[in-house]
Amino acid sequence: xxxxxxxxxxxxxxxxxxxxxxxxxxxxxxxxxxxxxxxxxxxxxxxxxxxxxxxxxxxxxxxxxxxxxxxxxxxx
Numbered sequence: 160x161x162x163x164x165x166x167x168x169x170x171x172x173x174x175x176x177x178x179x180x181x182x183x184x185x186x187x188x189x190x191x192x193x194x195x196x197x198x199x200x201x202x203x204x205x206x207x208x209x210x211x212x213x214x215x216x217x218x219x220x221x222x223x224x225x226x227x228x229x230x231x232x233x234x235x
Contacts, residue, residue: 161221163214175218177211187215
């Protein structure tokens with residue numbers, strides 16, 4: 160599902176990284192969140208590919224999935 164996201168305790172302390180590089184997912188997501196375009200990110204990080212950025216965002220979205228289960232007596 161996330162074939163470009165890797166975890167290695169020897170790289171960035173095991174954080175989610177892009178294809179085993181020292182570029183972690185949170186860095187990529189943070190750059191997008193702060194208004195950088197994919198073109199700007201790729202210019203600043205030439206080892207990245209457009210698919211890396213897309214998958215980093217998909218992975219972040221996956222992690223933030225929220226499932227809410229109403230309980231008896233709860234209000235919507």
